[in-house]
Amino acid sequence: MSKISQSFKNHKNFIAFVTANDPDMETTVSNVVALAEGGADVVEIGIPFSDPVADGPVIQAADLRALRDPDLPIESIFAAVKEIRRQTAVPLVFLVYLNVVLQYGYERFTADCEKFGVDGLIIPDLPYEERGELAPFTDKHGLDLIPLITVTSGERIPMIAKKATGFIYLVSSLGVTGTRESFASNLAEVVGQIKAVTDVPVAIGFGVHTADQAQAMADLADGVIIGSACVQIVADNGQNAPAKLQEYAEEIRAAVDGVTVEEA
Amino acid sequence: METEYKTKKQAGRFLEYGGQYVPETLMNELNKMADVYQEAKADPDFQAELADLLANYANRPSLLYYAKNMTEDLGGAQIYFKREDLNHTGAHKINNVIGQALLAKRMGKKRLIAETGAGQHGVATATIAALFGLECEVFMGKEDTDRQRLNVYRMELLGAKVHAVTSGSMVLKDAINAALQDFAARPEDTFYVMGSATGPHPYPEMVRDFQSVISQESKQQIQDQLGRLPDKVIACVGGGSNAIGSFAHYIDHPEVDLIGVEAAGKGVDTDLTAATIEKGRLGVFHGMKSLFLQNDSGQINPVYSISAGLDYPGVGPEHAALAAEHRAQYVGITDDEAVDAFEYIAKQEGIIAAIESCHAVAYVQKLAPTLPKDQVIVCTLSGRGDKDVAAIAKYRGVEIHE
Numbered sequence: 001m002s003k004i005s006q007s008f009k010n011h012k013n014f015i016a017f018v019t020a021n022d023p024d025m026e027t028t029v030s031n032v033v034a035l036a037e038g039g040a041d042v043v044e045i046g047i048p049f050s051d052p053v054a055d056g057p058v059i060q061a062a063d064l065r066a067l068r069d070p071d072l073p074i075e076s077i078f079a080a081v082k083e084i085r086r087q088t089a090v091p092l093v094f095l096v097y098l099n100v101v102l103q104y105g106y107e108r109f110t111a112d113c114e115k116f117g118v119d120g121l122i123i124p125d126l127p128y129e130e131r132g133e134l135a136p137f138t139d140k141h142g143l144d145l146i147p148l149i150t151v152t153s154g155e156r157i158p159m160i161a162k163k164a165t166g167f168i169y170l171v172s173s174l175g176v177t178g179t180r181e182s183f184a185s186n187l188a189e190v191v192g193q194i195k196a197v198t199d200v201p202v203a204i205g206f207g208v209h210t211a212d213q214a215q216a217m218a219d220l221a222d223g224v225i226i227g228s229a230c231v232q233i234v235a236d237n238g239q240n241a242p243a244k245l246q247e248y249a250e251e252i253r254a255a256v257d258g259v260t261v262e263e264a
Numbered sequence: 265m266e267t268e269y270k271t272k273k274q275a276g277r278f279l280e281y282g283g284q285y286v287p288e289t290l291m292n293e294l295n296k297m298a299d300v301y302q303e304a305k306a307d308p309d310f311q312a313e314l315a316d317l318l319a320n321y322a323n324r325p326s327l328l329y330y331a332k333n334m335t336e337d338l339g340g341a342q343i344y345f346k347r348e349d350l351n352h353t354g355a356h357k358i359n360n361v362i363g364q365a366l367l368a369k370r371m372g373k374k375r376l377i378a379e380t381g382a383g384q385h386g387v388a389t390a391t392i393a394a395l396f397g398l399e400c401e402v403f404m405g406k407e408d409t410d411r412q413r414l415n416v417y418r419m420e421l422l423g424a425k426v427h428a429v430t431s432g433s434m435v436l437k438d439a440i441n442a443a444l445q446d447f448a449a450r451p452e453d454t455f456y457v458m459g460s461a462t463g464p465h466p467y468p469e470m471v472r473d474f475q476s477v478i479s480q481e482s483k484q485q486i487q488d489q490l491g492r493l494p495d496k497v498i499a500c501v502g503g504g505s506n507a508i509g510s511f512a513h514y515i516d517h518p519e520v521d522l523i524g525v526e527a528a529g530k531g532v533d534t535d536l537t538a539a540t541i542e543k544g545r546l547g548v549f550h551g552m553k554s555l556f557l558q559n560d561s562g563q564i565n566p567v568y569s570i571s572a573g574l575d576y577p578g579v580g581p582e583h584a585a586l587a588a589e590h591r592a593q594y595v596g597i598t599d600d601e602a603v604d605a606f607e608y609i610a611k612q613e614g615i616i617a618a619i620e621s622c623h624a625v626a627y628v629q630k631l632a633p634t635l636p637k638d639q640v641i642v643c644t645l646s647g648r649g650d651k652d653v654a655a656i657a658k659y660r661g662v663e664i665h666e
């Protein structure tokens with residue numbers, strides 16, 4: 001079982017997200033460490049992209065801040081991971097658009113993930129049909145290639161779920177990331193369809209921001225992913241974000257732990 | 265003898281280019297679209313309805329016009345223009361929009377969305393939405409809504425709602441991002457009418473098919489007029505829809521040279537360019553694997569051309585494949601050369617052609633004199649230039665007050 005799947009053992013999982021280099025790389029390192037200390041089980045680091053089509057306004061704005069200099073080298077993000085690894089063992093996942101991986105080189109990117117201690121990849125523009133070009137490399141370097149399943153995936157669910165490792169990212173609603181007040185009504189049903197074919201844990205994300213929502217989503221699945229709400233804290237607090245993120249993570253942690261865990 | 269065109273191996277792929285690099289949210293909808301399209305393609309009723317609209321609404325076939333004055337003035341190859349500028353709405357865009365809108369109806373969709381740069385594709389989509397009684401929303405970068413107010417008003421006049429996109433660099437690529445996002449949020453009642461032979465499968469193939477009417481006609485017309493095929497077929501390339509439509513029926517005739525003309529902006533070797541095939545690298549963006557103007561880290565570059573319709577950082581996957589196989593050749597034309605051609609064709613032939621099309625015309629001006637008189641060039645005039653008159657005047661330092 002991968003380090004990421006392991007992190008779901010015996011409790012509901014809370015996955016937090018920040019964008020690398022927003023507002024600078026040093027703060028990103030502190031943000032990730034703060035989230036881990038506040039109780040996040042996994043931290044997703046978004047590699048900024050010029051055109052983040054799967055993301056809503058909050059993360060788009062973070063990507064713009066992070067790419068003040070569009071020539072930001074990807075090597076600098078691996079250097080930040082190296083620094084994070086000196087301070088925490090929390091499982092790390094990159095949220096990255098495929099073009100960035102392609103330009104760095106599939107072999108080189110996945111090898112560097114292994115070398116610096118990244119545990120998995122979420123690639124929003126790499127659907128099941130195209131994963132074959134990258135999967136040999138993630139397999140070789142022991143990375144989880146975490147798939148997304150949406151409430152409209154329907155008949156596609158079994159094939160996607162069967163190939164999943166790490167966890168399955170269940171998208172709570174149609175459209176892009178961002179904070180929302182309501183979620184698709186068939187989430188529980190979709191979780192059931194996934195559970196029918198795999199033991200890989202399921203975490204729900206897209207739009208979750210309040211502690212109550214986090215608890216409700218964690219209740220439906222194995223965990224909850226909070227992206228835009230974390231990124232908004234960084235937007236509002238800049239270099240002072242780490243302390244605020246830690247507080248927020250503690251609040252979500254408590255909410256998620258309020259959920260009783262069924263014995264397997 | 266016809267040789268087999270080798271790039272059509274796998275659905276949605278042209279060599280390694282193409283594919284469906286989109287969020288999972290869109291996969292079911294795109295697969296459904298691909299299936300319905302295959303059915304429609306084989307359905308005589310669909311084809312008959314398409315042919316009827318092309319003939320009786322869009323004003324097809326478009327003329328294949330012998331440019332006698334230019335031929336004499338340039339003193340080389342014989343020059344023919346395929347007059348897509350004479351179509352209803354003034355450009356080739358309508359061919360594709362009619363096809364996709366019919367497909368949308370077949371799929372039971374109630375709402376068409378589209379991206380647009382200069383506004384040509386948006387106007388064409390708004391036009392068909394009005395005709396079919398469908399809702400229409402057009403995404404257009406804020407930079408472009410400011411520059412092209414007349415086209416914004418035109419779309420509104422046709423009943424469409426225009427969204428000024430304020431994310432990213434607020435131009436065409438951002439409008440495509442916004443349209444893809446809207447499509448992902450409302451796939452159940454919405455059809456995204458893609459404006460060029462770009463994006464995820466099935467768009468590149470579908471748009472190619474709908475634009476192929478250009479070369480289907482021109483091949484017949486040149487046979488009728490000269491009893492032979494042309495030596496060169498030339499068209500401008502933004503995303504590549506008018507060019508792929510102009511090439512399609514000649515691809516299997518290797519004796520016909522295919523030439524795509526890209527916008528070099530201030531020059532292919534400057535940063536202010538949109539010459540994707542000459543300067544781009546393999547990448548994945550807007551749902552397709554193709555060639556893109558990008559930096560070393562894989563961030564998509566801002567691009568530049570005087571022509572809003574060619575101002576795109578990528579190119580359709582079939583062009584990337586045709587270039588890789590050396591079946592087609594791609595050249596760059598600068599702003600200055602295109603503006604000169606805009607004036608030249610107006611004075612020589614009495615045709616005000618779109619600044620996009622004038623990139624192709626500028627290359628004809630260069631090429632024709634180097635060829636013997638018995639050679640034949642067919643160049644596509646993708647659109648008419650009324651929309652560009654004010655901008656060209658400004659480029660020449662002439663103040664116009666309306």
Ligand SMILES: Cc1ncc(COP(=O)(O)O)c(C=O)c1O
Binds near residue numbers: 356385618
């Ligand atoms: C008149 C005209 N020609 C050409 C183009 C470029 O598009 P494509 O390369 O898809 O033909 C446009 C795009 O807006 C256009 O309006």
